[in-house]
Amino acid sequence: MNLYNKFLLVILHFVIITLLFVAAKDDNGFCDKSGKHCKPGSGEKFLMYDVNPPEGFNLRRDVYMRFAIMLNETQKMGKKLNWRLVLPPWYRLYHWKSGAQNKPLPWHKFFDVNSLKTYVPVIELQEVISNSITPLKIDRLYVLQNYENAFEDGVFHDKWTITDNCKYDGYFWGYNNITVKETVCVNFQGKISKLWELISMHPKDKYVMFSHGEIPLHISYGTKTYWDCRKSMKFNTGLVKTAKNFILQFLDCKIEKCTTYLSVHWRRRDFAYSRGKDVPTLQGTAKQIDQIVKDNVPDIKTIFIATDASETEVKTLENDLKELGYKVHFYIPSKKELDMYKDGGVAIIDQIICSHAAFFVGTYDSTFTFRIQEEREILGFPSSTTFNRLCPDKGKCEKPSKWTIVH
Structure with a gap:
């Protein structure tokens, strides 16, 4: 040679x-040291989930936390380091009425995805699809179902059973290029960490999805782990800027903890008829807000209201409060803002404005109210100004649970 x-x-x-x-x-x-920038590789595995179609925006945020905490806790033990949590797009949510249903919306429309990545490796579904050479094939779709009898022998056990009786009622977020190799029906109850037992039966699977991700329960609700995850769920900076501009312009506040207004989450629509015993009547709402102000923040005469009430109900409440001497404000997006922010963004802007108020009053057992209370805990407001509710005109008024922050 x-x-x-x-x-x-x-x-x-x-x-x-x-x-x-x-x-x-x-x-x-x-990934780099911050965990913000991850380079996908063929050795990575992708954990996917969806949620029961009728469930709303704020419950879905909580389901995300269950999966994020499950993966984070496992990775802290040095296991399953190659898994990425896929962020399911926002699509066809029942409560979204503006017509923003025609295409799946990514998480970065509403949240700071880089902040999410500081807690757990996440990736947008569209990025997963874009990185796939062929149409995305999910190796195994687990359709989770509730047991008919949750309390076997009077005791709630963490358990799962593979069955042959189920049907996937989702639609893969509107994508027509996602298919499934195998569907597995599973009766499931208990903590979400037990999902690893199902995944471990097929270690070669790269794409694993769970339908009805709302069924598994939190591993550690209300603990420091829970709050570490919750604090990483920062909002899209554009939404924050819009909310703070509104607070400055209409509510005369330019600090984090405002002293100039009281905020109310007034849930109506489905609550008005399905949970009438837990909420005030239209006629009683203004009187109750007036009394809350007098009892707690008598110097405040400005009220911000976040609500899903009809236009007629909004006008009636506004007039009633004005007659009592209050200035009343609602965030009403322009058509341009609604096109830009969508229903989810408008809801977040409402929540941000409520979160910064001197005093907050929510609606009993509403996830929208829960998310505002969490934001106020992160901001450091006294719990006495946060965990308050509108009561029915008559009868029992159970105090809201206080889930205070753990540092």
Whole structure:
């Protein structure tokens, strides 16, 4: 072999070694130290889930936390480091009425995804689809169902059973290029960490999805772990800016903990007829708000209201409060803002404005109210100004549970 051929052989050997090294590196994928920027690799696995279609925006936020905490807790033990949690797009939510239903909306429309990544490795579904050479095939779809009898022998046990009786009632967020290799029906109850038992039966699966992700329960609700995850759920900066501009312009406040207004989450629509015993009548709402102000913040005469009430109900409450001497404000998006922010963004702006008020009054057992209370806990408001509710005109008024922050 002459010198030229030897030289070519050395070069070829070097190229092969380099390619193998790059392939091995890409096979595992990697993240930078902050966890914000992850490079997908073929060795990564993707954990996907969806939620019962009728469930609302704020319950879905809580389901995200259950999956995020499950993955975070496992990774802290040095296990399953190659899993990424796929963020399910927002699509066809029942309460969204503006027509923002025609295409799936990514999480970055509403949340700071880089902040989410500081807690757990997440990735938008569209990014997963874009990185897939062929149409996305989910290796195994687990359709979770509740047991008919949750309390076997009078005791609630964490358990699951594979069955053959189920039907997937989702629609893969409007994507027509997602298919499933195998669907598995599972009766499930208990903590979400037991899902790993199902996943471990098929260790070669790369794409695993759970339908009805709302069925598994939190691992550690209300603990420091819960609050660490919750604090990472920062909102899209554009939504924050819009909310703070509104607070400055209409509510005369430019500090984090405002002293100039009281905020109310006044849930109507379905609550007015399905939970009438837990909420005030339209006629009684203004009187109750007036009494709450007099009892707690008598110097405040400005009220911000976040509500799903009809236009007629809103006008009636506004007039009633004005007659009592209050300035009343609602965040009403322009058509341009609604097109830009969608229903979810408008809801978040409402929540941000409520979160910064001197005093907050919510609606009993509403997840919208729960999320505002959490924001106020993160901001550091006294609990006495946060865990308050509108009561029915007559009868019992159970005090709201206080889930205070744990540092």
